[in-house]
Amino acid sequence: xxxxxxxxxxxxxxxxxxxxxTRSTDEKTSDGYFLGGRSLTAGVIxxxxxxxxxxxxxxxxxxxxxxKDGLSVMAWETLAAISIVVTAIFLxxxxxxxxxxxxxxxxxxxxxxxxxxITSALFLTGYVVVLLPVxxxxxxxxxxxxxNIPEMLGVSEKTGLIICIWGIGIIGSIYAVFxxxxxxxxxxxxxxxxxxIGGMLIPVFGLMAxxxxxxxxxxxxxxxxxxxxxxxxxxxxxxVPFATIFTGxxxxxxxxxxxxxxxIQRALGAKNxxxxxxxxxxxxxxxxxxxxxxxxxxxxAYHYFDGNLASSDIAYPELVRAVLPDYLVGFFVAVLFGAIxxxxxxxxxxxxxxxxxxxxxxxxxxxxxxxxxxKYGKIFGVCLALSAMLIAPLIANAGSLFSYLQEINxxxxxxxxxxxxxxxxxxxxxxxxxxxxxxxxxxxxxxxQFIMKPYFIEKALDxxxxxxxxxxxxxxxxxxxxxxxxxxxxxxxxxxxxxxxLIIGKLKPMATPYVQEYSKQVNITPFKYVKQFGAIICIIxxxxxxxxAK
Numbered sequence: 001x002x003x004x005x006x007x008x009x010x011x012x013x014x015x016x017x018x019x020x021x022t023r024s025t026d027e028k029t030s031d032g033y034f035l036g037g038r039s040l041t042a043g044v045i046x047x048x049x050x051x052x053x054x055x056x057x058x059x060x061x062x063x064x065x066x067x068k069d070g071l072s073v074m075a076w077e078t079l080a081a082i083s084i085v086v087t088a089i090f091l092x093x094x095x096x097x098x099x100x101x102x103x104x105x106x107x108x109x110x111x112x113x114x115x116x117x118i119t120s121a122l123f124l125t126g127y128v129v130v131l132l133p134v135x136x137x138x139x140x141x142x143x144x145x146x147x148n149i150p151e152m153l154g155v156s157e158k159t160g161l162i163i164c165i166w167g168i169g170i171i172g173s174i175y176a177v178f179x180x181x182x183x184x185x186x187x188x189x190x191x192x193x194x195x196x197i198g199g200m201l202i203p204v205f206g207l208m209a210x211x212x213x214x215x216x217x218x219x220x221x222x223x224x225x226x227x228x229x230x231x232x233x234x235x236x237x238x239x240v241p242f243a244t245i246f247t248g249x250x251x252x253x254x255x256x257x258x259x260x261x262x263x264i265q266r267a268l269g270a271k272n273x274x275x276x277x278x279x280x281x282x283x284x285x286x287x288x289x290x291x292x293x294x295x296x297x298x299x300x301a302y303h304y305f306d307g308n309l310a311s312s313d314i315a316y317p318e319l320v321r322a323v324l325p326d327y328l329v330g331f332f333v334a335v336l337f338g339a340i341x342x343x344x345x346x347x348x349x350x351x352x353x354x355x356x357x358x359x360x361x362x363x364x365x366x367x368x369x370x371x372x373x374x375k376y377g378k379i380f381g382v383c384l385a386l387s388a389m390l391i392a393p394l395i396a397n398a399g400s401l402f403s404y405l406q407e408i409n410x411x412x413x414x415x416x417x418x419x420x421x422x423x424x425x426x427x428x429x430x431x432x433x434x435x436x437x438x439x440x441x442x443x444x445x446x447x448x449q450f451i452m453k454p455y456f457i458e459k460a461l462d463x464x465x466x467x468x469x470x471x472x473x474x475x476x477x478x479x480x481x482x483x484x485x486x487x488x489x490x491x492x493x494x495x496x497x498x499x500x501x502l503i504i505g506k507l508k509p510m511a512t513p514y515v516q517e518y519s520k521q522v523n524i525t526p527f528k529y530v531k532q533f534g535a536i537i538c539i540i541x542x543x544x545x546x547x548x549a550k
Contacts, residue, residue: 057131057138057343057405058294059199059336064312065403066298069238070229071548075245076406077290078541083253084284085534087267088277091258093526094424096273099519103259103420104358110423110514111431113362118438119419120358122412123261124384127351130408132344132388137395138313139340140164145317146333162393168337169389172344173382194335199293201332202316205323206300222303229299232548237480239403240487248414248487251494252406255417261350272523277530284537288544352381407449407486414490415441418497422505427513429505436504437497444496448489457482 065073100106104123108116143164144150150160204215211218223230233242240249257263270276301315304322309315324332356377361368368376395404418441419434460482464475484492518524 057134059339060138060142060313060316061134061405062294063298063301063316064314065239066295067302067307067309067312067315069234069240070226070299070302071232071291071295072234072238072240072242074232074291074295075234075240075249077287077294078544079245079249079253080257080290081284081287081541082538083250083257084280084287085537086254087258087264088280088284089530089534091264092267092270092276092280093273093524094516095264095268096270096276096522097518097524098516099521100268101357102268102354103261103264104354107419107423107434109516111419111434115419115431115434115438116358117362118435119416120354122416122438122442123354124351126409126412127347128384128387129391130405131347132351132384133392133395134405135340135343135347136165136169136388136392137161139168139337139344140392141313142317142336142340143168143333145314146320146329146336148321158393165392166389168340168344169385169392172341173348173385194331195339196293198332198335201324201328202320203292203296203300205325206297206304206319209323210300210304218300222300225303226299228550229302230548231550232545233550237477241485244485244487248410248485248490248494251414251417251490252409252487255413259417259420260413261354263346265346265350265353270522272525274523274525274527277527281527281530281533281537284534288537288540348381348385351384352377355380410445410449410486410490411442414445414494415439415497418494419501422498422501423514426502426505427515428509429501430508430510432508433501433504437501440500441493441497444493445489448493449486453483 062073062076065076095103095106098106098109102120104116104119107119140161144157144160149155149164150157153160153163155163207215207218207222209218210221234240234244235242267276267280270279297319298312298315301309301319304319305315309318320329320332356373360376360380361373365372365376415438419437422429422437423434457479460478461475464478469475469478
């Protein structure tokens with residue numbers, strides 16, 4: 001009961017503060033609703049970015065990956081720091097110079113309106129089919145497991161999961177659809193503080209549990225018992241083999257932190273470039289500390305439960321319930337609930353922005369007032385949320401949650417990232433090249449991962465079994481070597497797409513070269529020390545990898 005009370009109290013306070021924050025901007029204008037009136041400061045941007053990323057698809061999913069593979073999965077966190085630095089120095093100045101509200105708007109300026117519409121549609125498809133359902137499912141697994149919802153309500157596990165999915169979805173929709181970006185960003189910043197505190201409690205209590213009350217003894221026990229799991233360089237058969245760091249991993253990171261509307265929208269709402277860069281650099285530094293919350297608990301869970309859990313995705317909620325005192329479980333579930341809402345809100349708000357500005361205003365009602373654009377954006381947001389709530393229960397059969405999310409995202413992430421990179425790096429590549437590349441990239445990835453990969457894996461496994469190989473680990477290695485890792489596939493397709501666009505640009509260049517104009521909507525004077533701080537962060541990341549490399 002104490003846990004329920006603290007949960008309700010914390011979430012209510014955050015909701016009230018977020019509501020009051022929206023009064024400072026005009027929600028009826030697209031700029032006020034979609035970008036928070038371009039008034040976000042460095043602290044709000046950093047907190048919002050951090051919590052948008054720190055949701056249960058990360059906390060539950062990545063800790064589940066760490067439960068299986070150990071420290072090597074930290075690549076998803078530590079390498080993000082470098083990508084955020086690159087975004088702060090190279091991409092954000094260009095975004096703010098054009099006064100963009102959405103990333104696809106750049107593609108309209110650089111190529112044409114059709115390219116922008118295709119990109120927005122791909123973003124929205126990925127959000128509703130993959131990202132929103134994964135957020136709802138992973139959040140529900142965590143909440144249901146920690147509060148033991150099935151036992152509390154006397155229902156089956158599946159029913160308890162569905163109840164949590166709809167509860168999170170409805171509350172998140174109210175935040176995102178009716179509050180706008182300012183409400184999302186402010187609530188994110190408050191929840192970020194609580195999540196950092198609560199998130200650090202889990203490894204502390206976990207290490208105390210395996211160290212007879214001592215954190216340092218627990219850490220020593222963890223390292224001594226499984227030294228091979230403290231290796232930053234992943235091996236074949238693991239989710240992040242070391243070679244993938246230099247291929248698709250960095251591409252995925254750059255897409256997510258530099259071009260994904262869900263993330264970059266916070267920086268687009270900065271009051272000026274300097275504030276935006278400081279916010280990104282602060283978020284980048286905090287990402288270096290991410291493995292303490294997103295990787296270490298999974299490794300502790302592996303030792304605590306002797307690797308005997310039925311599924312890696314329940315490692316984190318089971319560890320929380322096992323090591324946290326009862327009086328802290330309610331507080332932690334409250335801040336975790338805030339993290340779940342944060343990611344759900346962020347994706348939903350970004351979806352509303354993409355639909356309202358890039359689709360409704362562009363193709364459905366070109367004469368619509370800003371109030372009308374916001375109105376129909378909200379209606380679309382409600383429909384999107386309902387769709388995600390219906391799809392979310394189906395994720396239960398997807399296998400490794402975090403790996404599933406990253407692999408499926410490749411359908412749209414790499415094609416979009418390709419045309420944005422070529423768009424910025426060239427001046428005469430035409431719109432037809434972007435259209436061909438984005439369609440070809442998506443189709444080639446689908447063929448690769450959902451037709452060719454299953455065929456080659458099935459063929460290799462049949463051959464292995466015919467040769468008398470029955471050991472599970474041996475069969476896993478056969479499966480791993482039967483087809484390139486999806487991150488390698490992403491890198492190959494990025495190069496092919498880029499080459500395709502450059503060839504088309506050579507054969508049929510634009511008559512007039514593209515020139516980016518300054519919209520003067522935002523002051524684009526950069527932060528004085530952005531390069532120096534960025535270099536320090538990159539050096540720290542490299543040093544961490546060097547230290548833990550075996």
